[in-house]
Amino acid sequence: MRFNPISIRTGQAEERATLEDLQRRASLANPGDRETLLAHPDAISLPEAFLAAGQVHVAERGGAIVGFTVIRPRDDGDYELEGLFVEPEQWRTGVGTALITHVTEIARSAGANGVVTIGNDDALPFYVAFGFGRIGTAETRFRPAPLLRLDIP
Ligand SMILES: CC(C)(COP(=O)(O)OP(=O)(O)OC[C@H]1O[C@@H](n2cnc3c(N)ncnc32)[C@H](O)[C@@H]1OP(=O)(O)O)[C@@H](O)C(=O)NCCC(=O)NCCS
Incomplete structure (x- = not known):
């Protein structure tokens, strides 16, 4: 399962x-986020509007969901990646790369110049x-x- 193809x-x-x-499991597996998220569980949220707008992209492997990401257009011509989460047991098997490659192509097809993320x-x-x-630090x-x-060339 770990190395089956990703769709x-x-x-x-x-x-x-x-x-x-899935977002909760992935985020809690980050040592830097864990304590904060345990204290503020409301920080884990996937807005309904992102799903309704078709802005959520889900990776599957062997019939199971193994990750997802959200990408949305910005006002400045770039696209914004608003979260990227992979099942911890699947980390370092290419799921994150497959997701980000996919949404970068979406942004490129839409004429974007770049993808920004925090x-x-x-x-x-x-x-x-x-x-x-x-390119900087975000609050x-x-x-x-x-x-x-x-940069999307
Ligand atoms: C960040 C995250 C999405 C990466 O997903 P992933 O599926 O493990 O990434 P990939 O397997 O495609 O990794 C591609 C390359 O990125 C680098 N990389 C990924 N994770 C890394 C880590 N923890 N340390 C160092 N390099 C890393 C490596 O170069 C890796 O290639 P390699 O495994 O051949 O060495 C995943 O770790 C995650 O869900 N983290 C928790 C949530 C999070 O912090 N999301 C990002 C902000 S919202």
């Missing part, structure tokens, strides 16, 4: 709770490995976080 499809409204559970210290090596560069609800951008 990606649009998330459905009725999958909201399933995806939030990362975290634990995920930073992943984003840098994919080609994102740090988030809990702490400053790396602001990252991938």
Whole structure:
């Protein structure tokens, strides 16, 4: 199962709770987020509107959901990645790369110049490995976080 092929499809409204559970498991597996999220469980949330707008992209492997991401257009011509979560037992098997490759192609097809995201210290090596560069620091609800951008040539 761990190395079966990955397929990606649009998330459905009725999958909201399933995806939030996945988001919780992934986020709690980040040492830097764990204590904060245990103290503020409301921080785990996937807005219904993202699902309704078809902005949630779900990765499946061997018939099981193994990750998801959200990408949305911004006003400045870039797209924004608003979360990327992979089942911890599937980390380092290419799911995150498959998801981000997929949504970057969506952004490229829509004429975007780049993809922007607010990362975290634990995920930073992943984003840098994919080609994102740090363009600043973003204030988030809990702490400053790396602001990252991938140029779409
Ligand atoms: C960040 C995250 C999405 C990465 O997903 P993933 O499926 O494990 O990523 P991939 O397997 O595609 O990794 C691709 C490359 O990124 C780098 N990378 C990924 N995770 C890394 C880590 N923990 N440390 C160092 N490099 C890492 C590696 O170069 C890796 O290639 P390799 O495994 O061949 O060395 C996943 O760890 C996750 O869900 N984290 C918790 C939620 C989170 O922080 N999301 C991001 C902000 S919302």
